[in-house]
Amino acid sequence: MTITPPATAVFETLESEVRSYCRSWPAVFDRAQGSRMFDEDGHVYLDFFSGAGALNYGHNNPVLKRALLDYLERDGVTHGLDMSTTAKRAFLESFDEVILKPRSLDYKVMFPGPTGTNAVEAALKLARKAKGRESIVSFTNAFHGMSLGSLAVTGNAFKRAGAGIPLVHGTPMPFDNYFDGKVPDFLWFERLLEDSGSGLNHPAAVIVETVQGEGGINVARPEWLRALADLCERRDMLLIVDDIQMGCGRTGPFFSFEEAGITPDIVTLSKSIGGYGMPMSLTLFKPELDLWEPGEHNGTFRGNNPAFVTATAALDTYWADGQMEKQTLARGEQVEQALRTIAAEHSSEVVEHRGRGLVWGLEFADKARAAKVSARAFELGLLIETSGPESEVVKLLPALTTTPEELDEGLRILTRAVRDTV
Template sequence: MKIFESLESEVRSYIRSFPAVFDIADNAYIWDVEGNEYIDFFSGAGTLNYGHNPDVMLDAISAYLRKKGILHSLDKATLAKENFIRKFNDIILKPRGLEYKIQFTGPTGTNAVEAAIKLARRVTGRRNVIAFTRGYHGLTAGALALTGNNYYHQSTNGGRSDVYHAPYDQYFGADVDTASYLKQLIEDSSSGVALPAAIILETVQGEGGIYPASKQWLNQIADVCRQHDILLVIDDIQVGNGRTGKFFSFEFAGITPDIICMSKSIGGGLPLALNLIRPTWDQWLPGEHTGTFRGNNLAFIAATELLEYWKSTEFSIEVEGKGQVIGGRLHEWVKMFPALNMSARGRGMVWGLEIPENNIAKLISKQLFEEKLLLECCGANDSVLKFLPPLTIERETLVRGLDRVEQVFKQMY
């Protein structure tokens, strides 16, 4: 690890939580250079929903490289892009009755958010954007303004101008209707909250501590947007691509966003980001939002293969079943260790176990690394253990990993 400590920037992050030099990986397993095998409940912070190196993806990529397929193309037309667009429309959009234009942004989630907010301001002529407490939308300047956690904010970054952070669902507890609260702020011309261009939200707040929004709350927010011509932007970067059970995390609520931001798992581990835009709002001028790597042909090859998982409902049912296994075990631990005052929450295969006492979650995560399991912390104070295994993890491996977590709890508490 000395080379990283001496030559890599201090900004490095996950290497501090998982101090090993990793080499190869397969589905839910990852091996370091010393041959140690780890179970991966981290999944590249939600980038590896389909696991490490799925065979169908590797075969397609290898064949594409052997034929010297186009790697870099800016936003020119390529066969790889055509095949992805056609398949995404046929397998994902059409069966759900959705009609969207696809914008390929720079290859990161934060750039997709930047583009969405820029477009919302352009088409509405308004500057204000409403984000939510605990929300995380990226760390480039525009997306950073939407991100709630003070840790990422420095006065030199430009602050949170033209952004209002409203309370998320149940932020003040189950008895406070925060959707009605927001509606009143928007409709009261003396509230001090300007009519926004967009409302942006995660249906499950990931980095913020695993907080799922209810169907009722999401529908109330969607109604407010419709009533006041506000664009509803869903950030599905971490909890989309099947993480909650359905392909889109908002499907269970029956809402239709104006813009959907996607990245992370859509490329199967290769950089790719896109926005789905209702055609009426696709008012960009040519080249108005650009980037050298908008549209990654190798990622198109990977993504096209991975869409096969969604040709039937079988995969979705499988994800929901594994999610019940995870949730069930977490709720058991809440009862088994009452002194820790824990709480569990989640949806599909994204779950959080909150341990209020300072540093306990981080200590457990550190010990789990020693037990050869990767599991990160999240939330404002890193007080939430974040369970994010690949959706493709075998049940036997999932249970083995959960057993390791339970054993660490028993050893330490």
Template sequence: MSLFEQHESNVRGYIRSFPAIFDTATSATIVDIEGKRYIDFFGGAGSLNYGHNHPLINQALINYIQRNGITNALDKATVAKHDFISAFQSIILAPRHMDYKIQFVGPTGANGVETALKLARKMKQRSNVIAFTNAYHGHSLGALAVTGNEFYHDDYYGVPRNVNKMPYDNYFDHDMDSVDMLRHYLADGSSGYDLPAAVIVESIQGEGGINVASVAWLQKLSELCKEMDILLIMDEIQVGNGRTGDFFSFERANIQPDIITLSKSVGTGMPMSIVLMKPDVDVWSPGEHTGTFRGNSYAFVAGSAALELWRNDDFSRSIRAKGEQVEQAFRRLQARYPGWISDVRGLGMIWGLESLVEGFCNEVSKQAFERGLMMETAGASDQVLKFLGPLVISETELEEGFEILDDAMAAAVEQYQQAGKAPLSA
């Protein structure tokens, strides 16, 4: 590890949480250079929904490389891109009666968010955007402007100020509807809220702490946008691609946003980001928004192979069944450690264990890694242990991970108690 400390920038993050040199991986099991196994509840921060080295994806890539397929073609036409568009239209969009154009943007989720914001502002000829508390949309300047966590903000970056923040669903403990609040602000000419070009929102906030918006709230927000001529942008970068059991996390609300951003697992972990837009929103001129790496053929090939898993409902059913398994295990942990775990929340295969004990979740994550489980934290204060394991994780891997997590939690509790830091209710 000394080589990384000596030569890699101080900005490195996950290497500090998971200090090992990893070598091989299959499904949801990773092995380091010492031969130690780790169960993966981290899932590449949502980029590995289809697991490590899925055989269908690997074989598709091997075949493509062996026949000398085009690697990067920018936005030229290739067989790889043709096949991906065809699969995405026939397997994902058409069965859901979704009519969207596809824009391939350069290779990160933040690129997708930047593109969506730029497009919305161009179409509506308005600069203001509404975002939400605890939102996370990426680290480039426009994406930072709509990200909530102050840790990522700094005036020296020149983060744009043409963004208004509103409370996310259930942000307040008491009964207050933030969509009604937004409506009031926008209707009041003296509120200081200019009519926005767009509202950008996650249906489940992952980095923000596993906050799940209700169906009613999402539907009400969608209706407000239609009524006031505002574009609705759904950020599906982390919670889309099947994470909730449906391919899109907003499907449960039966809404169709104007713009959708997808990245992470859409390329199965290889760099790929796309923006879906309703045809009337596609107001770009040729070449107006570009990017060298918007034609990553390996990601197209891998993504096409992964989409085959969505040909029928079997994959969705398995995701929901495993999600129930995760929820049950987490609720058992909450019951076993009262006072240490204050809440369990999530949907499908994204779940969080929240603790009000300062630093507890970070300690559990550390203890878990030492025992062979990778699991990160989320929330403004790292107060949530976050499950984001691959959707293809086996029941055996799940159960092994739960056992390690239980042991890690017991060790963290013991350490806190010895230090006299036990919560009053524990």
């Protein structure tokens, strides 16, 4: 594909240097539909990025778009803070009937600010309030958001440095397989908790991603997650699962922790919970943790009613009959097979392929190779990003609604991009 340099002067002149994705994908995008994006010059790109996981149902999903347009055309409430609205009621009823009750999950639902880091900040604040303790344990290579509380439990040194101040009250522990299976699970963590001389303040909570997306597609084993849940229960610590990128069906089940058979005390959701890519987040917690005073945690945009509308449509359309999980797992097998073939063809260069459902990573021994593969894929018409502490992993996040044919097309492009960057 020949790419004509886009008209980017206004972005380069007025927009902050903090912009990042546009540097990897030098196009000016104009339209999007399903798993395709179109730039203003008419070039077509297959999207295996999905808004960093915010578009599990694809771009401008027609069912969700119709629900949104109908709501707006009848002058439905767009901004309502935390007032009661028909859109919020419909979402809560659907979320309870379609998601919570079938899984026997008795959670209260909190609407913090509309982004993932808002949900995490609320979770951390609530855990500290409930336990009366400050310390939170997180894990190596974790990512939980860019506000100060979330950064304190994030592992990436570059992102942490942006805080400009000490990040306190967070203690990192080794994620699953951090020592390549050479050290028993939670050996260090358990020892610190037992030893009154360790210097570890008794944590209020542990926060974990079942699959670390930004950290390099590191997949926690179900038995590791079960052992972590048991540890938290024995040591009087709350378990927080950050399901912001891996929830809403990304790994197969609606919640990524379902495979492990655990019930976290607190769960954070964002990204695809709104269905249509509009800002929305949830903090879910067990009823006995609902210790908030009215207005103790709030935000101007904590009631995004148009997002309630599209979220409800997504739940009713894709989750009421139980088929989405089966479809995602089947298409995940399709991706895994292709990555296995790539890894075998480039066995001396590919360290590992790993993932679950429709989130996958391809790690390269030459850490700069992943960025080259991503750049070449863009030239060939495929949007993929990199992840990991040194951006050494090519990361695939196709929409859950991507067809098998589109998956094959994108995986062929990825195969060529890997070959072309030898």
